[in-house]
Amino acid sequence: MALSRWGTEAEARDLGEGIRGLLRDVLGVTAESGLRFDPGAVTASPSRLTESDLMALADIVGEGNVSADDAQRLPRARGKSTPDLLSWRLRPQVDCPDAVVAPRDDDEVSALLEWCGREGVAIVPFGGGTSVVGGLNPDAGDHRAVISVDLAHFDALESIDPESGEAVLGAGLSGPRAEALLADHGFSLGHFPQSFPYATLGGYAMTRSSGQASAGYGRFDEMVRGVTVVTPVGVIEAGRAPASAAGPDLRQWLLGSEGAFGVCTRVRLRIHPVPETVRHEAFRFPDFATGAAALRAVEQQGTGPTVIRLSDESETAVNLATATEAIGQGPDDGEGQAAGCLCLTLFEGTADHTGSRHAETRALLLAHGGVSLGAGPAEAWEHGRFGAPVLRDSLIDNGALVETLETATDWSNLPALREAVAGALSASLESSGTPALVMCHISHVYPTGASLYFTVVAGQRGEDPIAQWTDAKRAASEAIVRAGGTITHHHAVGVDHKPYLAAEIGEVGVRMLRAVKDAVDPRGVCNPGTLVP
């Protein structure tokens, strides 16, 4: 990926007239006010490791797998949140990891962690580098240096058990590579987060990621049947039988541990036959409450869509949901009328099973006030779904502040949570001197509740738009805590959500987390800045 943006330079996309008009007319933002990245201004902090440190590391992982070059350290210095992207533009003096190390097997990871403990050096595991919560910040904590541990060599389909529907895969595999390896055997994972092109299986497991097809295939943590984590005190392999009463499920302690307990090297995952058929249908609801009630009915009745999402009025109005060239041009329902709320559904599986689930779901959505828009908008969404993030960089270049955040709660609390978060974001950004477009969709559904995914677009204001966003994010996070939502549904805790974790898990929960951290990482070398308050 490019340093300062999502995707490669070649993927960069200019803004269409629709979005430019929206920025100008609604937010008073023009390209002249945008922040641009100057590669020539970038400098990396000098490595604090000595030649003899680097030689010792080379003895562990092989000479070609250690580097203190700026070209290796810079891309592993930051994740891909909006503050990260803004930092490349505003803070070109970059705090980097002191070296990048790529171990090749569990023994090398163990030896590396032992050396780090002895030498007072911290590690930050690095998967695809798509963290949006500061989880990759090269924070050495109390140690003298910090190393980025790249999982790139853990890239194999180690075994597959078609009979049980399971496969063991290396933690460093990207989503597309894992899907390609499984497709050779007729299988698929069905995990498609928006960061799919770059994020890795280890990253998914360590952040409890949730993909866009979670309604059909479950969250990533539900796909994990077993997980291997190399900790500083030994290797733990959690998850044996398909279900077990052998005490608390240790997988749940490792999933979401964000590198703070050790390095995840492989996962055993539930897999599915590559679907025979895909069906699409989009619906329009008159308002968000009506649409949310329809989604709740679908999920509680269990009619089985693979994907189901509902955009609110604002998101529908700017065509954000389908992420096509039409973003910002406003809805087109053929009658020039307001488009209400767009709901997208998709069904995968065998022809018969897909057909029956589709029929039952659509009957329920229509009975709950939905109007069919045909397959088109859902197909457009599927086609463009991994392309939209490149627009964030173009928006930043053109003077906009744009970021997303997410939470989840029970169905009965969903309207209050949505109102609280949207209100907090608007109030904070307005007080910084810009109007704000706050959009929201239901991205993941459960029988008892759903997640809310907010996209915010405002004008960059003042000398430091990072501080401007930090204020807005703080207001939103405090609103989430007050309104009883979770501080994160799938982005993880990292650094950004750590201040709010104690409010969610309580003092006893924090003590349990610290106790596990102390047990597996007594010297505190594993990702010291992240997760554990």
Ligand SMILES: Cc1cc2nc3c(=O)[nH]c(=O)nc-3n(C[C@H](O)[C@H](O)[C@H](O)COP(=O)(O)OP(=O)(O)OC[C@H]3O[C@@H](n4cnc5c(N)ncnc54)[C@H](O)[C@@H]3O)c2cc1C
């Ligand atoms: C544009 C965009 C869209 C996104 N869309 C989604 C989405 O739809 N759903 C979703 O869930 N998330 C999404 N994310 C967030 C992000 O992609 C996920 O958190 C993802 O799971 C991170 O995977 P990664 O391989 O990039 O991990 P990284 O970013 O490299 O690391 C994330 C954290 O996990 C730790 N870690 C990584 N690998 C390991 C390992 N092998 N062992 C131990 N610790 C490890 C790191 O130290 C870090 O703390 C999105 C992010 C962006 C920028």
